[in-house]
Amino acid sequence: MKLKISITTILVLILGLNIYAQQALxxxxxxxxxxxxxxxxxxxxxxxxxxxxxxxxxxxxxxxxxxxxxxxxxxxxxxxxxxxxxxxxxxxxxxxxxxxxxxxxxxxxxxxxxxxxxxxxxxxxxxxxxxxxxxxKGDLYNVQDVPHGSVTRRWYDSPGNDMKRRVTIYTPPGYEESKDKYPVLYLLHGMGGDEEAWIALGRTSQILDNLIAQGKAEPMIVVMTNGNVAQKAAPGESPKGLYKPNMQLPHTMDGKFEETFTDVIKFVEKSYRVQANKEGRAIAGLSMGGYHSLHISRYHPNTFDYVGLFSAAIMPNDGVKSKVYENFDETLKAQMDNGYKLYWIGIGKTDFLYQTNTDYRAKLDGMGMKYTYVETEGGHVWTNWRIYLSEFVPLLFK
Amino acid sequence: MKLKISITTILVLILGLNIYAQQALxxxxxxxxxxxxxxxxxxxxxxxxxxxxxxxxxxxxxxxxxxxxxxxxxxxxxxxxxxxxxxxxxxxxxxxxxxxxxxxxxxxxxxxxxxxxxxxxxxxxxxxxxxxxxxxKGDLYNVQDVPHGSVTRRWYDSPGNDMKRRVTIYTPPGYEESKDKYPVLYLLHGMGGDEEAWIALGRTSQILDNLIAQGKAEPMIVVMTNGNVAQKAAPGESPKGLYKPNMQLPHTMDGKFEETFTDVIKFVEKSYRVQANKEGRAIAGLSMGGYHSLHISRYHPNTFDYVGLFSAAIMPNDGVKSKVYENFDETLKAQMDNGYKLYWIGIGKTDFLYQTNTDYRAKLDGMGMKYTYVETEGGHVWTNWRIYLSEFVPLLFK
Incomplete structure (x- = not known):
């Protein structure tokens, strides 16, 4: 019986393997x-x-x-x-x-x-x-010694797209133990992104944990969707396997995501203890996700009290045919007339969408639609989108 | 008003940025x-x-x-x-x-x-x-077009370690909609690993999704703990920040994890709809996690009906002092006498722990403690641990 093999021997052997592996690789x-x-x-x-x-x-x-x-x-x-x-x-x-x-x-x-x-x-x-x-601001992006929310990757049914789709959901510290109903921020990625973008590059869970711990943000659920309705899930997370991702995907800006966004809302409001009303709903996104936020909140014009457009694309291509993009002015006016608490626009001075956003603000000014405007240095980059999230979130659900 | 900026222009610009970024990087x-x-x-x-x-x-x-x-x-x-x-x-x-x-x-x-x-x-x-x-077997590791479980990273309280600790939890397809109570597999990593090891290298969620869809495994919850009790969370997921990970951590094999494992069980049985009894609990791990599984199941000798030792380290170092390692033979006998449904040992022929496992099997034979033994090709590698998981899971909770 040689049961009493020394732990040191085991350590040396395991470390040996590891050192070897590191040396080799x-x-x-x-x-x-x-x-x-x-x-x-x-x-x-x-x-x-x-x-x-x-x-x-x-x-x-x-x-x-x-x-x-x-x-x-x-x-x-x-x-x-x-x-x-x-x-x-x-x-x-x-x-x-x-x-x-x-x-x-x-x-x-x-x-x-x-x-x-x-x-x-x-x-x-x-x-x-x-x-x-x-x-x-990097302190907001680091994990701090504060209570942490939970982050779940799960699948929901999207009948409008005839598929199950993957979503990333942040629930704030205390959600599981509470009986309260929580408000929800729907947070949308840009072109080429997916349901992993905001949680990884956006540092969403760290920003939310830290802002909530500082008393600057209300505890809220954050729902990070996949805005590419041709995709079931992020690259590597669907039956398509470990393929090489690419930027260009069909049906990202043709109205289909905006039209079927109610599938996401229905899932969230059925599956979580949430404030299932306009006061409890915010939607925001970066670039294409800002475009989606604009059109979703206008097409469903009495659904969100809070809208955030981060370096947003604004208008659809002339050639795109979708009922979502018909009656733009009427639905935007309906959204205005229905009332909302915050319509937030943020963009960097060197962003290639700066002029587009300037034009859109002029349109809003012309029709008397109120908004909050934040202009930063820099361009179409994650540095700005983390800042916009950090500034937008404290304004919600107050 | 130049609102009608062409979508093609936007695409070209965004793609341009991306192409540029790829070119640069x-x-x-x-x-x-x-x-x-x-x-x-x-x-x-x-x-x-x-x-x-x-x-x-x-x-x-x-x-x-x-x-x-x-x-x-x-x-x-x-x-x-x-x-x-x-x-x-x-x-x-x-x-x-x-x-x-x-x-x-x-x-x-x-x-x-x-x-x-x-x-x-x-x-x-x-x-x-x-x-x-x-x-x-790679088909088990790929995402297939089957119902998918949810994977959550969350934090639980470990009073025994005086800290909140991070854990990865797989819940099977249908868990959220069901009212059933589910059995739980506690799945433990090896030295240098953490609560991300089994879900990433181990492909646990894919293996479980696929085995459940094939009718080969019972729907179960899988709890992937962090066995390094000096750590709150995996590298990069704790307030220690983005530091360089290393293999050697204190208190990994000194009895502290085994002693405080009841903190994990309490959390799971309070937070999930589970079968909170011996019939509903399995524990398994690889290498150091096999060692932990052996000692946890023996030190708490009437807690688990299913135990899996994958390329397990077996005995503590002579120098280690912990009440967990006292009365080894008595507690192992108590575990045997209390009864269990499966004690599963898997190891590769060229594993450096092969002889140690052979000696341990001789000990079990000597005391009449029944086990299932699987010997594979290969050594102390993830290829084997994915196989062991895939073979172990269908034997549980039948």
Whole structure:
């Protein structure tokens, strides 16, 4: 009987396997990257003794102006790392404003993830490493030592699309133990996104946990839908398997999602203890999700007391035929006449939809439809959408 | 008024941004990798026109024997890709057995993820790309067109550890609409794992959905705990922030998790409609989680009718002091005498814990304690743990 195998032996063996695996898969690196320094500068390290150049590209670096066939865009900047005697390349940024940032390395011209950073987020078809600098709004995006809500991925029936569809639902701390009815924010993603976008890149559960703990937001349920009605679920979460995602999907802006949105509401109001009335409903979204929020709240013009348009697209294409887009002015006027508590518009000064939003505000002004307007720096980026969510949520259900 | 901005313009602009982002971050690649061919061979592609060599390493390649200071291990093999005229490197594997596989590229000696594959899974401190070959057991790991359960991340109170702790809970299709009480499988991870391990690498929700749909498993709740009681939650999910995970954590095998496991049970039986009795409880785990399952089920010797030890560590270190490990033989005998329906042991022939498990079976034989034994090919790997889960679950709650 050799039952008393030493725990140390077991540890060494298991660690041995792990060290081996790391050596085999990740070049035996045992370095810290990224390291957030006390002054909020950030040091990045990459082990590549034989590389000729290692660069970093990310949204925390001064943007590069890149001219495409459609115009000039601000892109993430690049910086060169410096190699030490051990073959470890490193770069330390300027002190950074508090935020969540994304980056990648470029090793001899080939883009690479950071093997020392396990925190990655998918945005459409791209995966990038992320890090959070605290001390400001980034503190809202970090998990803090506060009560935490629950996050559930589940499936609901959408008869209007003849399919079961996946949805991500945040319930606030205390929901399960309570007997109260909670208000609901429907939170919609942009083009190429899905029911994982707001919870991952949007840091929705962290923002809600933190705002609720600070007493700045009412406890609420947040329903993060999938606005691509041709999809049952996010890439990898449906019977389509582990396919390569793409940006262009059919039926995203043709009225079908707006028309069938009542399927989502019915599911939520049947399945959760919610305030199933206009006072208890908010809808907001980014880009295409802002477009959806605009049209859903207008097409169902007495359904939501709170509407948020974050860097929203506004008008449908002339060629799109859907009853949802007929009678635009009449339904918008009906929404106005029915009354609401908040119609919130946020956009960045360099957003490519800035002019479109300016025109839409002029239209609202012309018809006397009240709204709250927030203009920020920057463009069509997640940095802004996290800010808009953080500013919008405290205004709800008061 | 220029409200009628063309949807095409918007699309082009948004796509432009995206294409730009991909170009900036991922070298403008627009290729498919991995591609699973009709004969279940798999083609991998990597765009690196200026690289001298591109290799692939993964667990689907013939293993390499690697000698470490602790002995010889089977490691993932390597293969060389071949460059075409466009600078795209590619490699096609042999037809592969149906399974979930992991891989990485090695570009001029530097390990890289696959920029064309967004499906990655973290295992402790490593992230690798994954793919699934169907047509066999891999079909259990893929999302199929069947009813889907819900997966919730939530927090429970553990007074025994003086903290709130995070847990992942699978509820089967129909749970929310039902009034039935459901049995519960407590499913425990190995060293370096956490409450994300079984749901990600273990494909638990897919396996359960599929086995239930096939009528092979009873609908059950699966509770995936965090067995590292020094941790509130998985890396990145606690107030510790986005730190670099490591394998070695305190208090993982010192009796504290076993002792305080009743906190988890109390929470589950208070919060869910469950069969709160021995007949309705199963516990199983891999490696360290098998060790935990053995000791929890013995220390609370009349609590579980079903126990699963998957590649389990068995005995504590001589130096560890905990009341949980006192009276081992007496409590094991008490567990036997109290009766149970299944004591299931699974291990691979080349697992480094094989001999330990052989010795433990001899001990059980010696005391007349009945068990079911399954011996597979292979070692201490997730391939086996998914198989063990798939074989164990149909035996429960019949």
């Amino acid at each position: 990740f070049g035996g690196q045992n370095i810290v990257s990224p390291e957030i320094n006390s002054d909020n500068s950030v040091t990045f390290r990459f082990n590549a003794p034989n590389a000729d150049t290692v660069k970093i590209t990310g949204d925390f670096l001064p943007p590069e102006k890149i001219k495409t066939q459609w115009g000039i865009f601000d892109g993430p900047g690049k910086a060169l790392l410096k190699k030490d005697a051990n073959g470890i390349w490193s770069f330390t940024s300027q002190p950074l404003e508090s935020d969540l940032y994304s980056y990648s390395f470029i090793v001899d011209g080939v883009t690479n993830t950071d093997p020392n950073n396990v925190y990655m987020i998918r945005d459409v078809a791209s995966i990038t490493d992320v890090f959070i600098v605290g001390g400001g | 991922f070298g403008g690649q627009n290729i498919v990798s991995p591609e699973i061919n009709s004969d279940n061979s798999v083609t991998f592609r990597f765009n690196a026109p200026n690289a001298d060599t591109v290799k692939i390493t993964g667990d689907f390649l013939p293993p390499e024997k690697i000698k470490t200071q602790w002995g010889i291990f089977d490691g993932p093999g390597k293969a060389l890709l071949k460059k075409d005229a466009n600078g795209i490197w590619s490699f096609t594997s042999q037809p592969l057995e149906s399974d979930l596989y992991s891989y990485s590229f090695i570009v001029d000696g530097v390990t890289n993820t696959d920029p064309n594959n967004v499906y990655m899974i973290r295992d402790v401190a490593s992230i690798t790309d994954v793919f699934i070959v169907g047509g066999g």
